[in-house]
Amino acid sequence: xxxxxxxxxxxxxxxxxxxxxxxxxxxxxxxxxxxxxxxxxxxxxxxxxxxxxxxxxxxxxxxxxxxxxxxxxxxxxxxxxxxxxxxxxxxxxxxxxxxxxxxxxxxxxxxxxxxxxxxxxxxxxxxxxxxxxxxxxxxxxxxxxxxxxxxxxxxxxxxxxxxxxxxxxxxxxxxxxxxxxxxxxxxxxxxxxxxxxxxxxxxxxxxxxxxxxxxxxxxxxxxxxxxxxxxxx
Amino acid sequence: xxxxxxxxxxxxxxxxxxxxxxxxxxxxxxxxxxxxxxxxxxxxxxxxxxxxxxxxxxxxxxxxxxxxxxxxxxxxxxxxxxxxxxxxxxxxxxxxxxxxxxxxxxxxxxxxxxxxxxxxxxxxxxxxxxxxxxxxxxxxxxxxxxxxxxxxxxxxxxxxxxxxxxxxxxxxxxxxxxxxxxxxxxxxxxxxxxxxxxxxxxxxxxxxxxxxxxxxxxxxxxxxxxxxxxxxx
DNA sequence: CAGTCGACTACACATCCGTATAGTCAAATC
DNA sequence: GATTTGACTATACGGATGTGTAGTCGACTG
Numbered sequence: 001x002x003x004x005x006x007x008x009x010x011x012x013x014x015x016x017x018x019x020x021x022x023x024x025x026x027x028x029x030x031x032x033x034x035x036x037x038x039x040x041x042x043x044x045x046x047x048x049x050x051x052x053x054x055x056x057x058x059x060x061x062x063x064x065x066x067x068x069x070x071x072x073x074x075x076x077x078x079x080x081x082x083x084x085x086x087x088x089x090x091x092x093x094x095x096x097x098x099x100x101x102x103x104x105x106x107x108x109x110x111x112x113x114x115x116x117x118x119x120x121x122x123x124x125x126x127x128x129x130x131x132x133x134x135x136x137x138x139x140x141x142x143x144x145x146x147x148x149x150x151x152x153x154x155x156x157x158x159x160x161x162x163x164x165x166x167x168x169x170x171x172x173x174x175x176x177x178x179x180x181x182x183x184x185x186x187x188x189x190x191x192x193x194x195x196x197x198x199x200x201x202x203x204x205x206x207x208x209x210x211x212x213x214x215x216x217x218x219x220x221x222x223x224x225x226x227x228x229x230x231x232x233x
Numbered sequence: 234x235x236x237x238x239x240x241x242x243x244x245x246x247x248x249x250x251x252x253x254x255x256x257x258x259x260x261x262x263x264x265x266x267x268x269x270x271x272x273x274x275x276x277x278x279x280x281x282x283x284x285x286x287x288x289x290x291x292x293x294x295x296x297x298x299x300x301x302x303x304x305x306x307x308x309x310x311x312x313x314x315x316x317x318x319x320x321x322x323x324x325x326x327x328x329x330x331x332x333x334x335x336x337x338x339x340x341x342x343x344x345x346x347x348x349x350x351x352x353x354x355x356x357x358x359x360x361x362x363x364x365x366x367x368x369x370x371x372x373x374x375x376x377x378x379x380x381x382x383x384x385x386x387x388x389x390x391x392x393x394x395x396x397x398x399x400x401x402x403x404x405x406x407x408x409x410x411x412x413x414x415x416x417x418x419x420x421x422x423x424x425x426x427x428x429x430x431x432x433x434x435x436x437x438x439x440x441x442x443x444x445x446x447x448x449x450x451x452x453x454x455x456x457x458x459x460x461x462x463x464x465x466x
Numbered sequence: 467c468a469g470t471c472g473a474c475t476a477c478a479c480a481t482c483c484g485t486a487t488a489g490t491c492a493a494a495t496c
Numbered sequence: 497g498a499t500t501t502g503a504c505t506a507t508a509c510g511g512a513t514g515t516g517t518a519g520t521c522g523a524c525t526g
């Protein structure tokens with residue numbers, strides 16, 4: 001049982017404040033979250049938030065540290081205690097993992113240095129994994145591959161509301177999560193282009209590379225607007 | 234030449250305000266962008282912002298409409314004029330496409346109804362594309378597949394700053410963009426798991442599905458924390 | 467018991483915000 | 497020329513924000 005799982009009344013006010021802030025920052029973002037809002041959610045006065053954390057920025061720092069520590073602590077407990085096979089442990093811990101991840105993902109948009117450092121760390125690890133020969137096909141540029149993969153996975157978390165709405169089911173609960181997980185598995189295990197198409201796309205990139213600045217089709221990393229043509233980035 | 238590409242001094246103050254707002258909303262988010270900030274960026278008084286748009290929310294609405302209209306107008310001009318093959322056209326238009334996309338992507342986090350509607354539309358189109366038999370392997374759940382794909386691509390755009398930093402190159406300029414595009418192509422065309430691993434993952438989802446609520450490994454849509462194990466969602 | 471310390475509340479303050487409003491000026495119209 | 501209209505500035509206002517501060521209360525220590 002980590003500290004996070006204790007009933008709210010077992011926590012010090014400081015911890016309650018930090019947890020409330022973490023949740024509100026994750027849900028609303030840093031700017032839209034007010035000190036008075038955090039205080040109210042924690043059931044204390046705004047003066048106490050000031051007493052314990054000094055400033056809004058320092059409160060964010062504390063949340064950053066906690067989110068990172070917590071992610072690491074869960075990982076260690078899972079390894080030391082064989083927790084990954086203990087369904088009671090995982091069922092209890094999963095919601096807090098999710099909140100930490102959502103907080104860190106939101107913080108990437110809100111401009112938190114700690115979240116940025118974590119992103120870089122994730123890319124480092126994914127790059128190593130891509131280089132270790134564990135993939136069926138080793139990528140030409142493991143670094144870019146890793147960065148893209150981490151960003152794509154993070155995007156799923158950041159846009160969980162949108163995905164849930166589009167599916168008509170909450171992807172943060174069990175069945176929605178399984179459904180989304182299967183879809184992600186399909187995306188990562190089935191080629192989205194035929195070999196011919198892929199070869200053509202690579203040739204097109206070769207051509208673009210050989211030219212001067214920007215002289216043809218944008219093929220932006222598709223978001224709104226281009227994905228209708230398929231994953232032609 | 235669309236209106237967006239005219240020199241700034243050719244635009245009415247109203248258009249300059251709207252464009253400044255669109256850019257600041259995309260860069261900073263809705264909450265952190267102030268009316269006075271928009272006015273200053275547009276070179277007008279805050280009273281004029283009020284005069285033309287009435288309220289901050291209405292300004293956002295106008296930006297939403299403009300971003301969507303603009304995305305559609307570019308698409309139509311490209312089709313009618315054969316613009317996709319005209320490198321001068323694309324070179325001129327690409328920056329504004331990018332800004333619109335960044336605005337719409339940021340708006341998904343900030344809670345704009347128009348951006349949400351566009352996301353849904355993109356998912357609809359991607360779902361249709363997935364169902365039309367154009368993929369080498371047709372997904373079991375085209376809807377979830379489409380939603381995941383759109384969210385992943387959108388995430389790349391939202392996190393372009395982070396990706397650029399991780400790669401040490403700006404992914405919004407030509408060479409960085411090509412580099413990232415190749416990596417994305419690799420992710421989408423090479424399976425990230427062996428057939429055995431994929432089958433095991435699918436069996437695990439079957440098991441989870443057959444159980445009660447949440448009784449085992451989280452396999453959250455990975456973001457910070459789990460991608461180190463590979464794309465085990 | 468008195469003093470100290472930490473947790474906590476209540477309130478104040480300066481600044482900033484979105485919104486409101488009065489006034490100016492130039493161009494167009496009658 | 498007089499009037500109207502739209503573009504525009506300057507300023508004000510009420511409310512919200514982050515930050516600051518004084519005071520209370522209970523637990524602990526010497």
